[in-house]
Amino acid sequence: MTGVRFLPLRPLALASLVANIALIVTGAAVRLTGSGLGCPTWPRCTDESYTTTAEMGVHGVIEFGNRLLTFALGIIAVACVVAALLERPRRRSRVLLSVAVLFYIPLQAVIGGITVLTNLNPWVVGLHFLVSIVIIAFAYALWRRSAEGDGPPVPLVPRPVNHLAWVLTAASAAVIALGVVVTGSGPHAGDLDAKRNGLDPATASQAHADVVFLLIGLTVALIFALRAIQAPSTTVRAAIVLLVVELAQGLIGFVQYFTHLPVVLVGIHMLGSALVWTSTLAVVWSLRSRPLEPATPAAQPAVPLPTAAEEPIATSR
Known part of the structure; x- marks a missing residue:
């Protein structure tokens, strides 16, 4: 139902x-x-x-x-x-x-x-x-x-690959958190009199970029792992989409940094952070399935009893 x-x-x-x-x-x-x-x-x-x-x-x-x-x-x-x-x-x-x-x-x-x-x-x-x-x-x-249905989740990849995906998710969250720190050290405060967090913008940006490289590396590793185990195409596709979003977001980040943070690119970069996170979640959810209906054991066909005509005839030797 x-x-x-x-x-x-x-x-x-x-x-x-x-x-x-x-x-x-x-x-x-x-x-x-x-x-x-x-x-x-x-x-x-x-x-x-x-x-x-x-x-x-x-x-x-x-x-x-x-x-x-x-x-x-x-x-x-x-x-x-x-x-x-x-x-x-x-x-x-x-x-x-x-x-x-x-x-x-x-x-x-x-x-x-x-x-x-x-x-x-x-x-x-x-x-x-x-x-x-x-x-x-x-x-x-x-x-x-x-x-999804009410059945128990069915893993689509081996446990080590699933662990790799969760490490990737933690790296994605770290990238976003460090992006917040970078933003707090930059010039766009929301008001001319608003204070900044006092951190060096170049140092914060470098730390952020380092974790971005880690995230991209983990995503590439996950894609190779998924292909090696012949994971479902939807799972591989989700990882590839994440990589594309990450590369686009990284490109925007580098361009905005070297062009002194134009507001349009910063706004696109913030949208990109939400898309990176959503794409990461898509990868996590693609690692298992949940059937629409709980699995039920197949009914065993009844074995008819032999009739009198079908009973074996005893033979003497």
């Missing part, structure tokens, strides 16, 4: 994933346009108004627009929870994942408010970004689980 769905969970989960990636892009726009304090207080936009005013200009519009997107994310997350609860039969894992996404969205909003109240402290701003990465992981998991 595939179950009755009163609300389409899978497209709602995909909408949640896309919207949370979009939040990273709009957050980048806030920082790169110097609109981080476009609404100088929180939860209100001004001391008297929850919305932007004409006097606040374009910076207020950009910051307030980013805040409005949070409400859209919350509405989609609530819809996902309702859809998961109304499924028949109800899947516990889908309910828990949808609730996790919903839980982190107001937490993300509170951290966003703290960034404003701390005048864009770079460490708080970095935490604000990393929470988005966590939400994307839960939203992606919900999207994938919404198309």
